Amino acid sequence: MSPSTAPLPADERIPFLTVTNWVRSAAVCGFRIEPFFLEMGLDLARLHPTEATVSVEEIQLLMARCVAEARRQDPQLHFPQVLGETFAFEYLADVETFITTSPTLRAASPALDWISALVNPHMALKLQEHGQQARLMLSFTREDATPGTTWHFAEAVFVTFCKFARLMLGEPAQTGQLSFQHAQPEGAPPLRNALDLPVLYGQPVNAILFERALLDRPLRGALPSLHQAAGQRVAEQLSRQREQQQPAASRPDPHSLTAQIESRLLRTPALLGEGIEALAADLGLHPRTLQRRLREEGQQHSGIVNQIRHQLAVDWLKHSHDSVEDIAERLGFADRRSFSQAFQRWQGVSPSEFRRQGNP
Structure with a gap:
């Protein structure tokens, strides 16, 4: 057919x-x-x-x-x-x-x-x-x-x-x-x-x-400086796009569950790698209740975790001397490679290159 x-x-x-x-x-x-x-x-x-x-x-x-x-x-x-x-x-x-x-x-x-x-x-x-x-x-x-x-x-x-x-x-x-x-x-x-x-x-x-x-396999067209600069510009473009697509009215209320979770994860990054059950227990909620309330706010646990990981990764790479391996572990990633892949998606460059470029 x-x-x-x-x-x-x-x-x-x-x-x-x-x-x-x-x-x-x-x-x-x-x-x-x-x-x-x-x-x-x-x-x-x-x-x-x-x-x-x-x-x-x-x-x-x-x-x-x-x-x-x-x-x-x-x-x-x-x-x-x-x-x-x-x-x-x-x-x-x-x-x-x-x-x-x-x-x-x-x-x-x-x-x-x-x-x-x-x-x-x-x-x-x-x-x-x-x-x-x-x-x-x-x-x-x-x-x-x-x-x-x-x-x-x-x-x-x-x-x-x-x-x-x-x-x-x-x-x-x-x-x-x-x-x-x-x-x-x-x-x-x-x-x-x-x-x-x-x-x-x-x-x-x-x-x-x-x-x-x-x-x-190494590619003949490799140009590291152009590659990294283009990646950063795309990451910035996507960041602007996300901000434009999120009207002020839809941003988390400071008293919402989403805001509470963001605050809790920023204060206790160890929760980032422990799953929704650990976070629910920390908040005194059943995991299903947590999932349901997040859905009502148009959010997902994984999305909030990724957002906080991104925010902390940028901050720690800029302002700390912790190794990339240590940062990956603190953010709850299984290993450096999985952290590097995620960071490349977020910023368009690897964590090491981001730090070498002297970001800000």
């Missing part, structure tokens, strides 16, 4: 930073996308990618129209593949700089979280490692997301990933495998022909499997 395209509820909007990529891909496929934009109500005369947003329903319908029109132009044209192959970070220049100047693919991995936050907050990219294998897994976090409504985007994302991996490694990966949750689209040219990788459909997850050693 071919994947279907059922529209999702138009109850929230997502960034449309990639608008020029859609325009270019449509042109490659031989059609003008402007009529489709007009149907969506986009004012092209005033449209600016850094400010444009679309609803989930609109982007789903736009993709369906583009897939059908590309096929009408040429049965061998597959719009998700073209969108992935022609993708460029035109309005995310710092993200592209961070990726393409990375010393290794592993060092570029914080961009996975950034891309989700900046392009589609309902898309989650997770790097997993086991034995000699690694896999990049893609999931869509909306409750109503199904393989039938997200398959086009899954294909485009992995085509883009393969494009940049080839660019950075200087050669195609010799081994690997793509898996998709959806059925193979009827009539579409096989992605295997474009990616030179085995492609499996109807699998439990959307993922690309590859040799773990590739994560740490």
